[in-house]
Amino acid sequence: MPSECTDLNAAAEIVRAPGSIEAKHEFGVDAYDIEWFMERTPERSHGGATGFQPPAGVKLKRITAEKNIGSMMMSGELDATLLYPNLVDRSRIAFEGNPNVRYLFQDRTAEGQRYFQKTGIFPINHGLVVPPSVYERNPWVAVNIFNAFRQAKEQVAPTCAS
Numbered sequence: 006m007p008s009e010c011t012d013l014n015a016a017a018e019i020v021r022a023p024g025s026i027e028a029k030h031e032f033g034v035d036a037y038d039i040e041w042f043m044e045r046t047p048e049r050s051h052g053g054a055t056g057f058q059p060p061a062g063v064k065l066k067r068i069t070a071e072k073n074i075g076s077m078m079m080s081g082e083l084d085a086t087l088l089y090p091n092l093v094d095r096s097r098i099a100f101e102g103n104p105n106v107r108y109l110f111q112d113r114t115a116e117g118q119r120y121f122q123k124t125g126i127f128p129i130n131h132g133l134v135v136p137p138s139v140y141e142r143n144p145w146v147a148v149n150i151f152n153a154f155r156q157a158k159e160q161v162a163p164t165c166a167s
Contacts, residue, residue, distance in 0.1 A: 041063065041065045042083065043066070043067050044068045075090075081105075
């Protein structure tokens with residue numbers, strides 16, 4: 006049975022990110038072995054807006070309009086989902102209380118802490134890009150953004166390590 010991802014960029018980042026290497030080594034999951042599904046239409050996806058194409062070898066299918074992630078999870082067509090629910094996709098089926106749906110890690114906080122303690126990595130799910138034109142006019146922007154993220158990490162790192 007396939008697994009699912011709700012965004013082209015997420016699929017690509019999972020394949021290319023250091024975390025995907027960890028997922029393969031930590032859990033035996035290779036992102037190239039997953040069949041990815043996307044519910045978003047090209048007009049509502051990051052990939053549609055940017056012309057993004059998934060890396061070679063990534064198996065990606067769009068979910069047709071008469072289905073959605075929630076209905077496919079409930080029917081057994083999908084084994085798993087990431088990022089559900091969210092405000093962009095059309096799925097609105099509640100999974101709470103359904104005996105056929107559960108979190109991969111029952112104690113997600115403990116798993117996040119374990120992984121952080123082992124690797125020192127807190128996986129991100131978004132990135133920030135400063136356009137060259139902005140950086141050229143305001144080179145201080147990059148350092149200030151870096152420092153803001155560093156300070157945020159310093160504030161939450163103690164909670165991740167405990």
